[in-house]
Amino acid sequence: MTPDLLHLLRSVDTPTVCNAIEVAQGKRGFNAFTRGTMLCSAPEDPAVVGYAVTAKIQAIDPPTEAPDVIKARRMAYYKAMAEAPKPGVAVIEDTDFPDAIGAFWGEVNTTIHKGFGLSGTLTNGVMRDLGDMCDGYPVIAGSIGPSHGFVHVTELGTPVTIFDLTVNQGDLVHADRHGAVVIPPAVVDHLEAAIQKMQDTEQLVLGPAREPDFDFAKFEAAWAAFEKART
Secondary structure (H helix, E strand, C coil): CCHHHHHHHHHCCHHHHHHHHHHHHCCCCCCCECCCCCEECCCCCCCEEEEEEEEEEECCCCCCCCHHHHHHHHHHHHHHHHHCCCCEEEEEEECCCCCCCCEEECHHHHHHHHHCCEEEEEECCEECCCCCCCCCCCEEECEECCCCCCCEEEEECCCEEECCEEECCCCEEEEECCEEEEECHHHHHHHHHHHHHHHHHHHHHHHHHCCCCCCHHHHHHHHHHHHHHCC
């Protein structure tokens, strides 16, 4: 991913990327995206873009492993986040979902992860401390709640599932208030051109629709041009 592509991806929303992937693939049917409604701590911030650093947590029940094992895994988790390729995205599955209660993401962890150089978090779990979370570090989460419960890390670097989207360590993720997608490696080199083509195609309808003399005849002509140009 070039710096120019990274800048472009951060400037567009996730629906744009989802559509552009289909343009790059030359067909409909791309399905590596989240399902359902997610919440974003900073909906007006740029999109979260980066390579997934994955982990699993749980919080309803206390850990059954020895305290030194739990502590060692948590330190290994933070080390993995600190040393992950950048740009990185923390992608964390709460295995208590859909009954997650432990807010791993609040003022402390957003500040730590931003300090490590990560771009943001994608999780099916809980966030809290709204208003006090670290500026410039968006969290796209499954819910909001007040407690951390017995939250602890259970796995590192394994595949995770976030709202029916499977994310593997190192996957390229794009996420915002709409949810998230995993960008297929095969389209990365074509994505910039695909985004431009998609935006140009949409203007075939949007341009005329914004004119004061827009009517059905103009719509019909614009839509025919749009249909011919789109994937």
